[in-house]
Amino acid sequence: MATQPVTTRIVLASRPTGKPVAANFRLEQETVRDIGEGEVLLQILYLSLDPYMRGRMDDAKSYAKSVEIDGVMEGGTVARVVGSRNAAFKPGDIVLSHSGWQSYAISDGSALRKLDPDAAPITTALGILGMTGFTAYAGLRNIGKPKAGETLVVAAASGAVGSAVGQIARIFGARVVGIAGGAEKCDYASREFGFDAVIDHRSSDFASRLEAACPNGIDVYFENVGGHVWNAVFPLLNDFARVPVCGLIAHYNEEPSISEGHNQLPTVMRGILRRSLTIRGFIQREFVDQRPDFYREAAQWIAEGRLKYREDIVDGLENAPEAFMGLLEGKNFGKLIVRIAQ
Amino acid sequence: MATQPVTTRIVLASRPTGKPVAANFRLEQETVRDIGEGEVLLQILYLSLDPYMRGRMDDAKSYAKSVEIDGVMEGGTVARVVGSRNAAFKPGDIVLSHSGWQSYAISDGSALRKLDPDAAPITTALGILGMTGFTAYAGLRNIGKPKAGETLVVAAASGAVGSAVGQIARIFGARVVGIAGGAEKCDYASREFGFDAVIDHRSSDFASRLEAACPNGIDVYFENVGGHVWNAVFPLLNDFARVPVCGLIAHYNEEPSISEGHNQLPTVMRGILRRSLTIRGFIQREFVDQRPDFYREAAQWIAEGRLKYREDIVDGLENAPEAFMGLLEGKNFGKLIVRIAQ
Structure with a gap:
């Protein structure tokens, strides 16, 4: 295998009081380990930034677990498979994953959904079709x-x-x-x-x-x-x-x-x-059972021009904290997405 | 027709601020008019007192209209038909009505439900079976x-x-x-x-x-x-x-x-x-459509001893305001009902 890539990730450095500030986040780098049997290596292309992430930064009772201190910030992502020891995925596949604020991730494949880049722009899997x-x-x-x-x-x-x-x-x-x-x-x-x-x-x-x-x-x-x-x-x-x-x-x-x-x-x-x-x-x-209905209906509405969407794409993982802080103040204009790699 | 009866009624004298006080109520008496074609004259036997009545004393947006100043206080009642020019009712019939805090009332029959005194105590129509x-x-x-x-x-x-x-x-x-x-x-x-x-x-x-x-x-x-x-x-x-x-x-x-x-x-x-x-x-x-289900199931549960009830019966319409004020403070013990006549 080629030289292992280095992943860049943004972790929760401390819990915010009120508005998050830059000091609540920390950027780290680490060489990615070899993948094991059944695993895939993902290069993250796009990260979705959403208001719910603010709740994950607190240590409060919620429907979802808090992000741990020093843990990678959570988030939905679109990624490219760049290494695979899992028969279901091959290099080049584009997948929807929940890999968080980082540039590479390893998955056992169980929570991945393959995307068809010809059917719709792949960023829509984080937004209007996600x-x-x-x-x-x-x-x-x-x-x-x-x-x-x-x-x-x-x-x-x-x-x-x-x-x-x-x-x-x-x-x-x-x-x-x-x-x-x-x-x-x-x-x-x-x-x-x-x-x-x-x-x-x-x-x-x-x-x-x-x-x-x-x-x-x-x-x-x-x-x-x-x-x-x-x-x-x-x-x-x-x-x-x-x-x-x-x-x-x-x-x-x-x-x-x-x-x-x-x-x-x-x-x-x-x-x-x-x-x-x-x-x-x-x-x-x-309401996960209704997702197939949704994909079918929404794709139809988009094709008919009845359901439009707007994306606000920010370049560079290092800019995610600032973009997220702006999101909470309404500074974005459309679905906020960070482009991590082309 | 015999001498017309005199009805005693309790009206809303003024709207309460916070807890109702005796001065918010006024007792009045009036000779009942003759009934017209299609009408029935009701002698009220029992009046139900319920917390919702407190809301009717306010002049606020609600699912139900407020009681007007000088209007008869609202309430569910069990009554005996004592005069009838309506073919559906004859003197002696026991009915559920919504005649309010008074001793006699005239109805066109449309909102009356006949009760069977042999099936269950008639007061239950104001409580557990009502x-x-x-x-x-x-x-x-x-x-x-x-x-x-x-x-x-x-x-x-x-x-x-x-x-x-x-x-x-x-x-x-x-x-x-x-x-x-x-x-x-x-x-x-x-x-x-x-x-x-x-x-x-x-x-x-x-x-x-x-x-x-x-x-x-x-x-x-x-x-x-x-x-x-x-x-x-x-x-x-x-x-x-x-x-x-x-x-x-x-x-x-x-x-x-x-x-x-x-x-x-x-x-x-x-x-x-x-x-x-x-x-x-x-x-x-x-959920009015479910009432038939309820009557059937509740009667069964009562017969099986699985659904019990307790009534707290106060004698005399003149005592209704005090009983109602006590209800709002939890002084009653069981379904609060005023006996107006035997």
């Missing part, structure tokens, strides 16, 4: 259940999950009101994704503009933000409204101020009772 | 969905809804931990309803005792209380736990203190997300 798109689909199909003519509101409407939620909800027949931060993202979401209205949550009259955009109230609120967006949405939820809770990006970098002041819980619980609301947290993994 | 029992059944069947071996927690476990919830959950195969206020109610719930454990929420170490009683966490929490019981339950909810929200009696008489201090909402929303929790408000009316 976890991102399926999160939108699963949350709508199983919890949000928008009906024709109902009003659905989704925040981060120009983002990876939000733009898929809004477009799929429109395909299901709902009227879609998006929320985004800043005029550029609002204009883009309105023009590119065809939402019925898009409201800027940074505008001073955000709550009243949202109310005006939802004259019949809100039947589904796809929650991926929390914070002041929730506060504006909550009074507008109709009887029997459904709230799939997919993310709370405004809370991930929680600063003390978010838990100060008035205790909102009694008001929210009374609203849940009086308006027969459903609030339901979920992760896409729970 | 809205109370069906609320427990509908919340469990549609939202709580306890599976065999799961742990269900219910508060007000000696009360009308709570005792039915716990017993039906046991019939469904769940392990049931009840919560009640004071040693007498705890002993009773344990002895009479056969719950696996009953914890006194007034004990100083309530939260740690609840945790000890739920070594495998909580899979279903039937919420009818809120406040400090919720605070003890929330950390124990397992991944995919379900919380049917049926009532919030601790909040109905909300005092300013309940919304003071730490804002709990961000913590609760994060818990919903991280543990894929379902929080779902409901009223039994939504």
Whole structure:
């Protein structure tokens, strides 16, 4: 075998308090060991950066284990097989893996899915045709259940999950009101994704503009933000409204101020009772049986031009921490992906 | 026709701030008018008093209209037909009606359900075989969905809804931990309803005792209380736990203190997300199609001695306000019913 490659990896150096900072990450290098029988050596081409990773940096009870201190940061990846002692894979194969923030990884093959580069750009396996798109689909199909003519509101409407939620909800027949931060993202979401209205949550009259955009109230609120967006949405939820809770990006970098002041819980619980609301947290993994339906339907919608997506590609693994910190502040524009190798 | 009877009724004199007081109610008397074609004259025998009535005294957005100022207080009743110009009813018939806090009422017959006094005590139509029992059944069947071996927690476990919830959950195969206020109610719930454990929420170490009683966490929490019981339950909810929200009696008489201090909402929303929790408000009316199933199953369970109930009967309509104020403080012991006439 040729000289073993050196892997570059980014590990969790320390747990953040509030917003992550550069010192929470550390870049390391190590020569990759020889692969054993049944194993494959992967060269990582693309790494997906997603808000959920902020939760993995905490040491809290969650649906998934925390990243250990000094452990490689977790993440979905697209990789090329560059060495194989596993009959199912040969060098040159492109696979979806969950190899984390590093440039090479060894796998026993069990969690790999082969991708067909001719069927779709391989980065889409990290976004619209991957976890991102399926999160939108699963949350709508199983919890949000928008009906024709109902009003659905989704925040981060120009983002990876939000733009898929809004477009799929429109395909299901709902009227879609998006929320985004800043005029550029609002204009883009309105023009590119065809939402019925898009409201800027940074505008001073955000709550009243949202109310005006939802004259019949809100039947589904796809929650991926929390914070002041929730506060504006909550009074507008109709009887029997459904709230799939997919993310709370405004809370991930929680600063003390978010838990100060008035205790909102009694008001929210009374609203849940009086308006027969459903609030339901979920992760896409729970609905794994529906993935084949999703791949089939989403590919069709993309082919028809009804489901569009935007990617925001950053070059170089060493830039992943900064890109991730920017993601948590809404600085990306589209599905954030790091290109590690060509 | 004989001399027209005089009806006594209790109206909403003013809206309460926090706990209702005697001055929020006013007793009035009026001679009943003649009934018209198609109408029936009802003499009210029993009035059900329920926590939801506190919500009707407020002028807030809810699933049901508020009682108007000077309007008769709302409530479910069992009545005897004493005059009829409606072919479907004859004097002497016993009916379930929603006539409110008064001694006589006129109905067009459309919302009446005839009761068979030989099949079950007629008061059960206001409790275990009425809205109370069906609320427990509908919340469990549609939202709580306890599976065999799961742990269900219910508060007000000696009360009308709570005792039915716990017993039906046991019939469904769940392990049931009840919560009640004071040693007498705890002993009773344990002895009479056969719950696996009953914890006194007034004990100083309530939260740690609840945790000890739920070594495998909580899979279903039937919420009818809120406040400090919720605070003890929330950390124990397992991944995919379900919380049917049926009532919030601790909040109905909300005092300013309940919304003071730490804002709990961000913590609760994060818990919903991280543990894929379902929080779902409901009223039994939504599941009206399941009532025939319920009547059949509940009658069977009662006959088999697997579903027991306790009634707390107060004499005299004039005592309804005091009994209702006591209900909101947990002073009743069993389904609270006012006997208005024999």
